[in-house]
Amino acid sequence: MSTTPLLETHGLSRTFPGVRALQNVDFRLFPGEVHTLMGQNGAGKSTLINVLTGVHRPDAGDIRLAGAPVQFSTPQEAEAAGIQTLYQEVNLCPNLSVAENIFAGRQPRKRGLIDWKTIHRRAQAALAELNLALDVTQSLDTYPIAIQQMVAIARAVSVDARILILDEPTSSLDDSEVARLFDVLRKLKASGIAILFVTHFLEQTYAISDRITVMRNGEREGEYLAADLPVQTLVAKMVGQQLAHERLEPSAESGEGEAEAAAATEAAPAPSAPWLSAHGVARRGVLNPLDLDVQPGRILGLAGLLGSGRTETARLLFGAERVDAGAISIGGKSVKLASPRDAVRHGMAYCPEDRKKEGIVADLSIRENIVLALQARRGWWRMIGRARQRELANEYIAQLGIKARDAEQPIGLLSGGNQQKVLLARWLATEPKLLILDEPTRGIDVAAKFEIMDRVRALCAKGLGILFISSEISEVVRVSDRIAVLRDRRKVAELNGHGHSEDEVYDLIAGGRR
Numbered sequence: 388m389s390t391t392p393l394l395e396t397h398g399l400s401r402t403f404p405g406v407r408a409l410q411n412v413d414f415r416l417f418p419g420e421v422h423t424l425m426g427q428n429g430a431g432k433s434t435l436i437n438v439l440t441g442v443h444r445p446d447a448g449d450i451r452l453a454g455a456p457v458q459f460s461t462p463q464e465a466e467a468a469g470i471q472t473l474y475q476e477v478n479l480c481p482n483l484s485v486a487e488n489i490f491a492g493r494q495p496r497k498r499g500l501i502d503w504k505t506i507h508r509r510a511q512a513a514l515a516e517l518n519l520a521l522d523v524t525q526s527l528d529t530y531p532i533a534i535q536q537m538v539a540i541a542r543a544v545s546v547d548a549r550i551l552i553l554d555e556p557t558s559s560l561d562d563s564e565v566a567r568l569f570d571v572l573r574k575l576k577a578s579g580i581a582i583l584f585v586t587h588f589l590e591q592t593y594a595i596s597d598r599i600t601v602m603r604n605g606e607r608e609g610e611y612l613a614a615d616l617p618v619q620t621l622v623a624k625m626v627g628q629q630l631a632h633e634r635l636e637p638s639a640e641s642g643e644g645e646a647e648a649a650a651a652t653e654a655a656p657a658p659s660a661p662w663l664s665a666h667g668v669a670r671r672g673v674l675n676p677l678d679l680d681v682q683p684g685r686i687l688g689l690a691g692l693l694g695s696g697r698t699e700t701a702r703l704l705f706g707a708e709r710v711d712a713g714a715i716s717i718g719g720k721s722v723k724l725a726s727p728r729d730a731v732r733h734g735m736a737y738c739p740e741d742r743k744k745e746g747i748v749a750d751l752s753i754r755e756n757i758v759l760a761l762q763a764r765r766g767w768w769r770m771i772g773r774a775r776q777r778e779l780a781n782e783y784i785a786q787l788g789i790k791a792r793d794a795e796q797p798i799g800l801l802s803g804g805n806q807q808k809v810l811l812a813r814w815l816a817t818e819p820k821l822l823i824l825d826e827p828t829r830g831i832d833v834a835a836k837f838e839i840m841d842r843v844r845a846l847c848a849k850g851l852g853i854l855f856i857s858s859e860i861s862e863v864v865r866v867s868d869r870i871a872v873l874r875d876r877r878k879v880a881e882l883n884g885h886g887h888s889e890d891e892v893y894d895l896i897a898g899g900r901r
C-alpha cells in the first residue's frame with residue numbers, strides 16, 4: 388500500500404439548516420485499498436461522499452487529490468478527475484434500456500452517430516463481469532430493483548477510474564450477488580484503484596475492508612485497520628456507548644418499548660384461523676400456484692434468492708399485480724383484490740422495497756409522508772386535521788427514532804435510513820390487520836434494525852399479521868414464526884420458524900445443492 392493518500396480531506400465541515408452534517412472531518416483514502424465508512428443513520432456518510440464529489444460544497448476544510456488541492460463544483464467534474472461514484476439513491480433512468488443506462492452520458496460514437504452495436508456489446512461485457520446476462524435492449528424498469536442495482540454497479544465499475552465510491556450498493560442484493568460484486572472489487576483493488584465503500588452490514592465490512600473510518604454525529608470518530616478492530620468495538624464506536632453489545636442482541640430494548648417487547652416474546656397469541664389465505668394463487672411467467680396463510684399475531688417470513696418470486700408474491704397478494712388463477716380469502720370470506728386500493732380497504736398495508744419509485748414523495752414533509760396512506764384510506768374528502776397529523780408524525784418520529792429537525796422537514800433531506808423509517812411509519816399509521824414488509828430494514832443501521840424489528844413484533848403481539856421479506860436470511864430466521872421458502876417462483880417448503888437454523892433454510896433455497 389502506498390504511503391501518500393490518493394484522496395484526502397482536512398477539517399471538512401458542512402452544515403444544513405439545523406444540522407451539522409459534517410464537522411471538521413479528516414479522511415484519507417489510499418490506492419489499492421477498500422476503505423469502509425461506517426456509522427448510524429444520519430451520521431454523515433453520504434454527506435461526506437457528496438462533498439467529496441461536488442454534489443455539495445464544503446463550508447470549511449480542504450480536499451486533496453493525489454496531493455493537489457481540488458474543489459469540484461459538480462459530480463461531472465469529479466468524474467472527469469477519475470472519481471466514479473454510485474450514490475445511495477440510485478439515479479438511473481427507469482424507462483431507458485439497460486445499455487443506455489450503463490453508457491448514459493458517455494456513449495461511444497462512430498462518425499458522429501451513437502454506435503449502438505458497440506454500446507450493446509460493451510454493456511453485455513460490463514454485466515458479464517458481474518456474472519449477469521440480461522437483455523440489454525430491454526428497458527431498465529422491467530427488471531427488479533436488485534437487478535437495477537447491479538446495473539448501476541456495472542455502470543460504476545465499467546469506467547476507468549482511479550477512485551470508486553459505492554454508497555450502500557448491496558442493500559437489496561442477496562449473498563451471491565454480493566459475492567460477485569466483491570470479486571470485482573478485489574480485482575479493481577489489485578489494479579491499484581482506491582475504493583470507498585459504505586454499508587450497514589458488519590459481515591460485508593469485514594469481508595472486504597482494509598480500513599474502516601467510523602462516523603458519529605457528523606464527526607470522524609476514528610480510523611482503523613479492519614484487522615485491528617473487533618466487531619464489538621466497532622459497534623460501540625458507532626453508537627457511542629460501551630454497552631453496545633446489548634443492542635446487537637434481539638429484543639434488547641431500552642426505554643418505553645421494553646414492556647411491549649417482553650409481551651411480544653412471552654404472550655404471543657395462540658395460533659388461530661388465518662386472517663388471509665391464498666390458494667393456488669398464480670400468474671403466468673411470474674409465480675407458480677402457491678398456497679399461503681397469514682395468521683393474526685404471527686410473522687410469516689418469505690425466504691428466497693433474488694428472482695425467486697418474493698416480491699412478486701407480495702404484489703399479487705396486495706392486488707398490485709393481477710392474478711391469473713387461485714383464490715384469496717380474508718377472515719374466511721372470499722375476496723377479489725383488483726387493486727392495492729381494494730387491499731388497503733380490507734386492512735392490508737404494503738411497505739415496498741423500492742422506496743423511491745413506490746414510496747416516498749421527496750418534496751413533501753415527513754408529516755405529509757406519514758399521513759399519506761391513512762388519508763388515502765379515509766378518503767380525501769375527510770381530511771385528517773392538522774393537529775392530529777402533527778401528533779401522529781411526532782409519535783412515529785419518537786417511536787422509530789427518526790432523525791430529523793422536525794416533522795415539517797421535506798423527507799428528501801433525510802438520510803437514506805431515516806427515509807426508510809418514515810415509509811414504515813406511513814403504513815403503521817394505517818393500523819393494518821396485515822402488513823407486508825418488503826426489505827423493511829434496507830439501509831437501516833445495525834442498532835436501529837433490532838429496535839425496529841422489536842417494535843414490529845410488539846405490534847404483532849397485539850394481533851397484527853405480518854408477511855416479512857428480507858434478503859438477509861439471518862433476519863428472516865430470527866423474526867419469523869413460520870418461513871415459506873421460495874425457489875424459481877414457487878414455494879418449495881414451509882417451516883416452523885422456531886428451531887430451524889439459517890443453514891437449513893439456505894439448503895432449501897439452494898435446493899440441496901449447497
Ligand SMILES: Nc1ncnc2c1ncn2[C@@H]1O[C@H](COP(=O)(O)OP(=O)(O)OP(=O)(O)O)[C@@H](O)[C@H]1O
Nearest residue numbers: 403408428429430431432433434800801802803804
Ligand atoms: N440536502 C440536505 N439538506 C438538509 N439536511 C441534510 C441534507 N443532506 C443530508 N442532511 C442531513 O445531514 C445528516 C447526515 O445525513 P447523511 O445522509 O450524510 O447520513 P448517512 O450517514 O449517509 O445516513 P444513512 O445511513 O441513513 O444513509 C442527516 O441529519 C440529514 O438529515
Ligand SMILES: [Mg+2]
Nearest residue numbers: 433475802803
Ligand atoms: Mg447515507
